[in-house]
Amino acid sequence: MPPAPGDRDARREDVSEAVWLALAEKGFGGLTLRAVASAMGVSTGMLMHYFPTKRALIAHALDLLEKRTAERPRRERPAEGLATVRAMLLDILPLTPDDTARNRIWVSSWDLALADDGLASDQAGRYTRLRSTIRPHLEAARGLGELPAGADPERLAAGAVAFVHGLVVQALFDPGRFPEDVQVSMVDDFLASISAARGPAGAPRTTL
Amino acid sequence: MPPAPGDRDARREDVSEAVWLALAEKGFGGLTLRAVASAMGVSTGMLMHYFPTKRALIAHALDLLEKRTAERPRRERPAEGLATVRAMLLDILPLTPDDTARNRIWVSSWDLALADDGLASDQAGRYTRLRSTIRPHLEAARGLGELPAGADPERLAAGAVAFVHGLVVQALFDPGRFPEDVQVSMVDDFLASISAARGPAGAPRTTL
DNA sequence: CGGTACGTAACAAGCGTTCGGTATGTAAGG
DNA sequence: CCTTACATACCGAACGCTTGTTACGTACCG
Structure with a gap:
């Protein structure tokens, strides 16, 4: 697939959505890379392409939470x-x-x-x-x-x-x-x- | 060691104390059998003698929480x-x-x-x-x-x-x-x- | 060609759980 | 009283599984 302009950001949006779903269902205690990956039908390796570590993904999740709260x-x-x-x-x-x-x-x-x-x-x-x-x-x-x-x-x-x-x-x-x-x-x-x-x-x- | 009367209950008290320490420090998200075991200086196998599964230990932790709240x-x-x-x-x-x-x-x-x-x-x-x-x-x-x-x-x-x-x-x-x-x-x-x-x-x- | 965007597969570490093995004590039988 | 049998309490090691993470291969683009 082509690295079209803005594709990366769009993919990060997809990740955000999957993270959100996982969190709403199982909370932070049940937030796992594989759960997020399978929720969006991709591999865990793909996730690491956008978030190098789990801490980064958790930080992103908290940012997302704050952002969605601010923009509700x-x-x-x-x-x-x-x-x-x-x-x-x-x-x-x-x-x-x-x-x-x-x-x-x-x-x-x-x-x-x-x-x-x-x-x-x-x-x-x-x-x-x-x-x-x-x-x-x-x-x-x-x-x-x-x-x-x-x-x-x-x-x-x-x-x-x-x-x-x-x-x-x-x-x-x-x-x-x-x-x-x-x-x-x-x-x-x-x-x-x-x-x-x-x-x-x-x-x-x-x-x- | 002798299975003295009340020994079992005393040991469960020790376990409760270790669970409490682990919870106060890391919360339920960080509650692990090995953490509890090493906090009281015993093996994980010993824990399973008193709580056959982790769910049982979590249930015990919640009971303990309720009890200590009631008896504060x-x-x-x-x-x-x-x-x-x-x-x-x-x-x-x-x-x-x-x-x-x-x-x-x-x-x-x-x-x-x-x-x-x-x-x-x-x-x-x-x-x-x-x-x-x-x-x-x-x-x-x-x-x-x-x-x-x-x-x-x-x-x-x-x-x-x-x-x-x-x-x-x-x-x-x-x-x-x-x-x-x-x-x-x-x-x-x-x-x-x-x-x-x-x-x-x-x-x-x-x-x- | 080179670089980006993945998938696949494996890795080590940590998890809950299981399985002998070893003391130590109680109970039974001669 | 001594011995045998058995249960209890526990350890240490291992099991199988899941976790986060890494390495390698491939497809596609400019």
Whole structure:
């Protein structure tokens, strides 16, 4: 076959797709060169042509995961403030099969990441980035009066990420108990609660 | 050596300890018979005397994980209501090295669980049980007026579990950013927010 | 021809598992 | 009491298989 221009990149795309399938089915613990190769009907030797070692393929898989997460279809960001935060959180939840697969692969990657210092700090960086993506909108929400004046946006961002990722894990293991509407209204309840909360340092409480 | 009474159980305890060490270090993805055997200075053949197959050893590891989680030292349950919920949530957080190891192993197990239907439904059951352990105290809190009258305890329990487990994951990957006091006050903020929130179904909101 | 893009086949290493073999102890029988 | 028999606990080595990796051969292109 001819080494047509861009052929190499196209082939790498095929590899990516096979890696994705293998990961969605068996997770990182079951990611094997032969599984990927046979999933795309080629030999393992061919794989080594594009990824010289398995570490390279794992790194590619993680890049792919990050890329597909970044490029996933997102709902519109309606206005500033809490409504935007809501949209961001809903975009994380496993509401469609694609979202579910992506979240499964993320959770599966944590086993690898916890055992490897480099991967662990990568994951820590991703969390830091995610929080700082949400934080400005929490600040805006506070400016709009949607949050108490004393609210700490960074900490609220960490809390929102925690809530939504903990919900992801529960929903992955028990999809029947966490259908779309339950997940969505749980996020809505969470946002409503932080918007009604008192400030942190002994500020006057409105209820109770 | 004599097959003294209880010797077999004592040996199984040794195996458990070695399994625990191996898991804390490398996670389930790196759990290998030879690693366990050499960690306790014995041969792999000896392991097969106590666990006929690796599946059995993995099952034992999961049992051990559940047992050590159930038997971990817990803080006193102060009074009824939200204070009890607070104590339960704090008992989950990775605040001590032991808690951290246990949580790491739990998170690591999710890779395995997501790829195996049986393990996945086990995990779903554990979540269900955890939620129903927390729920009665949320009901009590509602009765005490610590929560809005319209609050749904089951959903609040799911939210609390989500929040705390999402916090666990972030803290495991970035312990420097989530020291004990940050984790504790995040839980406190969360509890304060749900206690101040309005009820779910169009009940009158106090702020905004 | 030379170089790229593979397939085929083999490699060493590591895996879970199996199989004798060797102590050591308990139980039985004269 | 001594001996024989048998079960237990364990080791060491090997088995067969899968893993990641490498080497070599071939087809096709410019």
